[in-house]
Every structure is written in C-alpha cells, then in structure tokens.
Amino acid sequence: MKSFRKELWFHIRHRREFINITQEVExxxxxxxxxxxxxxxxxxxxxxxxxxxxxxxGLHQDYEKWLEQLAPHEPISHYQHNLTGEDNGDAHLxxxxxxxxxxxxxxAGRLDFGPWxxxxxxxxxxxxxxxxxxxxxxx
Amino acid sequence: MKSFRKELWFHIRHRREFINITQEVExxxxxxxxxxxxxxxxxxxxxxxxxxxxxxxGLHQDYEKWLEQLAPHEPISHYQHNLTGEDNGDAHLxxxxxxxxxxxxxxAGRLDFGPWxxxxxxxxxxxxxxxxxxxxxxx
Amino acid sequence: MKSFRKELWFHIRHRREFINITQEVExxxxxxxxxxxxxxxxxxxxxxxxxxxxxxxGLHQDYEKWLEQLAPHEPISHYQHNLTGEDNGDAHLxxxxxxxxxxxxxxAGRLDFGPWxxxxxxxxxxxxxxxxxxxxxxx
Numbered sequence: 213m214k215s216f217r218k219e220l221w222f223h224i225r226h227r228r229e230f231i232n233i234t235q236e237v238e239x240x241x242x243x244x245x246x247x248x249x250x251x252x253x254x255x256x257x258x259x260x261x262x263x264x265x266x267x268x269x270g271l272h273q274d275y276e277k278w279l280e281q282l283a284p285h286e287p288i289s290h291y292q293h294n295l296t297g298e299d300n301g302d303a304h305l306x307x308x309x310x311x312x313x314x315x316x317x318x319x320a321g322r323l324d325f326g327p328w329x330x331x332x333x334x335x336x337x338x339x340x341x342x343x344x345x346x347x348x349x350x351x
Numbered sequence: 352m353k354s355f356r357k358e359l360w361f362h363i364r365h366r367r368e369f370i371n372i373t374q375e376v377e378x379x380x381x382x383x384x385x386x387x388x389x390x391x392x393x394x395x396x397x398x399x400x401x402x403x404x405x406x407x408x409g410l411h412q413d414y415e416k417w418l419e420q421l422a423p424h425e426p427i428s429h430y431q432h433n434l435t436g437e438d439n440g441d442a443h444l445x446x447x448x449x450x451x452x453x454x455x456x457x458x459a460g461r462l463d464f465g466p467w468x469x470x471x472x473x474x475x476x477x478x479x480x481x482x483x484x485x486x487x488x489x490x
Numbered sequence: 491m492k493s494f495r496k497e498l499w500f501h502i503r504h505r506r507e508f509i510n511i512t513q514e515v516e517x518x519x520x521x522x523x524x525x526x527x528x529x530x531x532x533x534x535x536x537x538x539x540x541x542x543x544x545x546x547x548g549l550h551q552d553y554e555k556w557l558e559q560l561a562p563h564e565p566i567s568h569y570q571h572n573l574t575g576e577d578n579g580d581a582h583l584x585x586x587x588x589x590x591x592x593x594x595x596x597x598a599g600r601l602d603f604g605p606w607x608x609x610x611x612x613x614x615x616x617x618x619x620x621x622x623x624x625x626x627x628x629x
Contacts, residue, residue: 213352213491213629215526217597248354249488250391252528252593256604258543264451265397270431271443278422278444283556292548301552304543308553308588310447312542315391315454315593317486319356324484326395345602347595349527349628350488351352352491387493388627389530403590404536409570410582417561417583449586454530454593456625458495463623465534489627490491 216244216348219256224338227285230272231333233262233344237316238323240346247321249350253331254313257342259303261310261334279306279336303336310334318350355383355487358395363477366424369411370472372401372483376455377462379485386460388489392470393452396481398442400449400473418445418475442475449473457489494522494626497534502616505563508550509611511540511622515594516601518624525599527628531609532591535620537581539588539612557584557614581614588612596628 218240220233237253253262265271283305288294291301314331317324333344357379359372376392392401404410422444427433430440453470456463472483496518498511515531531540543549561583566572569579592609595602611622 213526215628217595217602248352250389250486250528252595254593254595256607258604258606263447265443265447266432268432268435270434271440273431274440274444275447282421282560292551293544293546295548296546301549304549305552305556308541308543311450311589313593315393315452317356317391317393317484319486324356324486326397326482326484328397329395343604345595345604347528347597347602350354387491389528389625402586404582404586405571407571407574409573410579412570413579413583414586421560450589454532454591456495456530456532456623458625463495463625465536465621465623467536468534489493 213349213351214244214246218346220344221341222333223341224335227338229335229338232267232330233333234331237331237346241318241323244348246318246348246350249318249348251316251318252313252347254345256345259300259307259337260342261307261312262314262344263310263334264314264329264331266328267330279309282309300337306336352488352490353383353385357485359483360480361472362480363474366477368474368477371406371469372472373470376470376485380457380462383487385457385487385489388457388487390455390457391452391486393484395484398439398446398476399481400446400451401453401483402449402473403453403468403470405467406469418448421448439476445475491627491629492522492524496624498622499619500611501619502613505616506554507613507616510545510608511611512609515609515624519596519601522626524596524626524628527596527626529594529596530591530625532623534623537578537585537615538620539585540592540622541588541612542592542607542609544606545608557587560587578615584614
C-alpha cells in the first residue's frame with residue numbers, strides 16, 4: 213500500500229470565496245504514484261469547506277446568497293459563539309452545509325470524475341492563512 | 352490490496368426522486384471479493400446526491416418538501432446559474448444539503464451497517480441518464 | 491494492509507446533545523497500529539451525526555438553535571414520517587445538515603488534524619442506546 217500527504221495553503225483576501233483546487237489535487241495524485249485508491253481532501257480549519265460542484269460563477273453567487281440567507285453573518289450578536297470575541301459564528305454554520313471534506317476515487321492514476329465535477333476550497337472566514345489536507349492511499 | 356470499480360446508471364423519469372441502491376452496492380462488495388475495506392459511493396453528477404437514511408416513504412416526502420422550502424425550484428429566475436440557460440440552479444443547492452457521497456465500512460465481506468441504514472441515489476434534475484460510482488478498496 | 495473496527499456506544503439522556511469523541515477515536519487509531527491510512531467514523535443510526543467542528547459551548551448552542559429553525563421538532567404532525575408513530579421526523583432532517591460520517595487521515599500513527607478540529611457525536615433523538623462505527627484501514 214502506498215500513501216501520500218500534502219498540504220495546500222491559501223490566503224484569501226476576502227471573508228468568503230470559492231477556489232478551484234482540482235488541478236492541485238490532480239497533481240498530488242500524479243506525485244503519489246497511486247493507480248487505484250482513494251484521495252481524501254479536507255479543510256483543516258472549521259470555518260472552511262472542501263466540496264465538489266460546478267465551476268460556474270453564477271452558481272457560486274447563488275451559493276453565497278443562499279448561505280447568507282441560511283446563516284447570516286450579521287448581526288454578529290446573533291451567535292453565542294461570537295461572545296468569545298470572534299465574529300465568525302456564521303462561518304461555522306455555513307461550513308456544515310457545504311461540508312468539510314470530499315473522498316474521490318483514483319482509477320488508472322487519475323481522479324475518477326463525472327463530466328462536471330470540480331473540487332473547491334470554500335472559505336467562509338478568510339483574510340488569514342489556512343490550509344487543506346490531501347491524503348492519498350492505494351497501490 | 353484489492354480494488355473494484357463499477358458505475359450504476361439511472362434514468363429517472365421525474366425531476367426529483369430517491370432510489371434505494373443498497374442491494375446494488377452490496378452486490379458490488381460481493382463481486383469485489385474485499386473482506387475488510389471501504390466502499391465509496393458517489394454521484395458523478397453535480398445535481399444529484401448519494402446519502403444514507405431510512406427507506407420510509409413518509410420521510411422521503413418530508414425531504415422533498417423541506418428541500419423545496421430551503422431551495423425552491425421556482426422562480427427559475429431566482430438563480431444566477433439559470434442565466435446560463437439551465438433551470439436546475441435549485442438542484443445544485445439541494446445536493447449540497449443531502450451530500451455527494453457516502454463512505455461505508457466493509458467488514459467480513461458485508462456492508463457494515465446499523466439496523467436502518469440504507470443507501471439512496473437522490474436525483475434533483477432527472478429525465479436524463481446519470482450515474483453513481485462505486486469504488487472499493489481493501490483486502 | 492491492516493484493518494480495525496470498533497463500536498462506540500452512547501446512551502444520551504436528552505433528546506439532543508453533542509459529545510466530543512476525539513479521544514476515543516484517537517485511542518482506536520493507536521490500538522489499530524496503523525501509521526498511514528484513513529479512519530471512517532460514522533453514526534450507525536439515521537437520526538444522529540458524526541461531524542468535525544469546534545469544542546465551544548456557545549457554538550453548540552448556535553447549532554442547536556439553528557437546526558431547530560431549519561427543521562423544528564414541533565409540531566410533530568408537520569412530518570409525514572411521524573404518521574408511522576415516530577416523533578423524530580425532524581431528527582432525520584437535522585442529521586442531513588450535520589452529516590453521517592467523517593473520514594480523517596492518519597499520519598505517523600495520529601489523527602492528522604488542523605489546530606481546532608474535534609470529532610463530535612451529534613444526537614438528535616436520544617434517550618436510548620445508539621452507536622458509532624470506527625473503521626480504520628492502512629498500514
């Protein structure tokens with residue numbers, strides 16, 4: 213069994229943004245030498261997501277608007293968590309909707325994807341350095 | 352290490368429907384010959400889900416109603432994504448709530464499930480051919 | 491390839507509660523002897539979740555309040571599922587938001603976590619015995 217580990221680092225300038233990381237994960241798969249296996253790709257922070265969907269800017273605007281409706285950033289005082297001095301209570305909720313991680317099959321040395329699947333890092337509390345873990349196991 | 356891969360194809364006649372695929376995944380596990388391992392089961396399309404819950408028709412009606420409240424199909428013009436000519440903006444949101452994938456343990460050659468766990472394909476934009484990937488690794 | 495399996499049992503006295511199970515999962519990783527691999531940690535029941543977030547009581551109150559807004563427990567008659575005699579229709583919905591499972595990387599024999607990641611069992615229909623599956627594969 214082979215294993216591989218790499219961290220992808222991000223410093224998003226805005227509070228919220230979606231970044232396509234498919235090529236970076238594909239590069240990890242190639243570097244791992246794994247032909248058949250699984251890749252786990254997860255946010256290492258609890259106010260961010262990794263998810264799979266379409267790379268379409270209108271859809272990303274829809275997600276932004278929808279998540280703000282489901283868990284608005286303001287008023288800050290709406291969240292008990294923000295009594296700790298944070299202002300990111302909403303980000304912890306948004307991340308649960310979009311998810312922490314994806315697990316993707318590796319077949320014949322490639323990400324085994326449907327026609328439109330792309331992997332995104334979803335930042336909900338940016339403006340500082342954060343990271344994603346890519347862990348691969350297989351043969 | 353052994354690995355196994357199979358696609359399950361669906362052509363749902365309605366826009367939305369939940370299909371129990373547990374037996375088909377169990378068959379994959381048997382065919383794989385894996386006794387101890389993991390099975391990844393994911394939608395290969397970004398307007399569909401694979402999830403685990405109860406095979407109870409009332410609950411499925413509750414999910415349908417609830418998802419329509421959280422991300423209504425209409426008005427179509429509500430979603431920026433639909434400016435591309437699509438009418439499935441809502442389906443991309445519903446799929447995030449229900450999830451893209453499940454990972455299930457294989458123990459002694461069987462799906463290692465609690466008493467009521469069943470695997471479903473959740474279609475949110477049907478009326479065309481779509482598929483689920485079953486990938487198994489283990490020994 | 492090594493594999494390991496253990497069930498963690500819970501009997502939560504209230505209907506809803508979040509329990510930090512990180513130490514128990516870390517103990518499983520140690521017992522497994524796996525140095526590089528993946529751990530799957532999933533609820534074996536369909537009205538409960540396993541998720542990763544912050545161990546902060548204010549945040550947990552925010553989750554409780556938010557999930558009650560998204561899928562209120564009452565009125566019981568709001569859910570078709572409750573016509574079966576159950577009163578836990580809401581719990582099946584809440585669990586979809588928070589998720590069934592997490593997959594965590596194992597690196598150098600430890601859970602490969604970011605600074606604040608903690609694993610929780612999320613109970614949405616307690617007052618009876620329920621369990622979580624920990625399955626580990628790797629080398």
